[in-house]
Amino acid sequence: MPRTILAYEAPDISVLARTLRDGIAALDRAPGHVELLNLLARGAGFRNFQHLRADAQARDRLSQSPMAPALPPDHARCEKALRLFDVEGRLLRWPKKRNQQVLCLWLLWSRLPSGVSFPERRMNELLNEQHTFGDYALLRRELVELGLFRRTPDGREYGRIEREPPPEMAKLASLLRQRTLAPSAG
Numbered sequence: 001m002p003r004t005i006l007a008y009e010a011p012d013i014s015v016l017a018r019t020l021r022d023g024i025a026a027l028d029r030a031p032g033h034v035e036l037l038n039l040l041a042r043g044a045g046f047r048n049f050q051h052l053r054a055d056a057q058a059r060d061r062l063s064q065s066p067m068a069p070a071l072p073p074d075h076a077r078c079e080k081a082l083r084l085f086d087v088e089g090r091l092l093r094w095p096k097k098r099n100q101q102v103l104c105l106w107l108l109w110s111r112l113p114s115g116v117s118f119p120e121r122r123m124n125e126l127l128n129e130q131h132t133f134g135d136y137a138l139l140r141r142e143l144v145e146l147g148l149f150r151r152t153p154d155g156r157e158y159g160r161i162e163r164e165p166p167p168e169m170a171k172l173a174s175l176l177r178q179r180t181l182a183p184s185a186g
Contacts, residue, residue: 008052009044016043073171077103081168082175089176091131094138102146106169107176108139109148109160117159123149 023039024031031039037049046052081103086092091108095101108130118126120140127136140158143149151158 008040016040019043071167073167075171078168078171078175081107081172082179085176085179086132087179089180090129091133091139093133094135101142103166103168103172105139105142105146105148106165107172109143110165110169110173112149112160114160114162117157120151120156120158123158 019042020039023035023042027035034049041047041049041052044052046055077099081095081100084092084095084100084104091104095104108127111130112123112126123140124136127139128134131139140149144151144158148161148163149158150161
């Protein structure tokens with residue numbers, strides 16, 4: 001049977017440090033190998049080392065299944081991008097960093113119709129509904145260059161290209177929906 005490699009992750013390093021300090025202080029001697037493994041596992045939120053190992057083995061089995069979960073979103077990236085949108089979900093300004101530009105383009109992509117071709121004028125109208133800084137040409141060009149939209153050689157027709165979005169796109173869309181609904185909920 002292949003040996004499972006344990007990846008160790010502690011959600012809060014201060015909890016880990018306190019757990020180790022308190023666990024070692026409670027002993028009248030230096031902890032043994034298994035005791036130290038158990039302390040580390042508790043610091044990461046597991047009952048003991050066996051629980052940590054069982055979790056890692058289950059994670060390995062699930063990652064080998066065809067239904068492997070997607071990578072988790074980068075929440076810091078989503079938080080930064082969220083600041084670029086107004087309360088109605090419109091893009092306020094074009095971000096300086098490419099990382100943020102790409103995420104904003106993915107969000108715009110998700111809001112534009114799929115499975116249809118439409119003229120340049122309609123593309124411009126749709127993009128104008130999604131931003132406030134008045135540069136639909138920049139957004140249109142960037143969507144095409146990123147490969148999220150196709151356009152005919154004469155530039156008259158546009159159509160969305162279906163691709164798998166990054167996990168941050170769904171998270172950002174969810175955060176924007178929550179923010180849009182929040183004022184009316186109060």
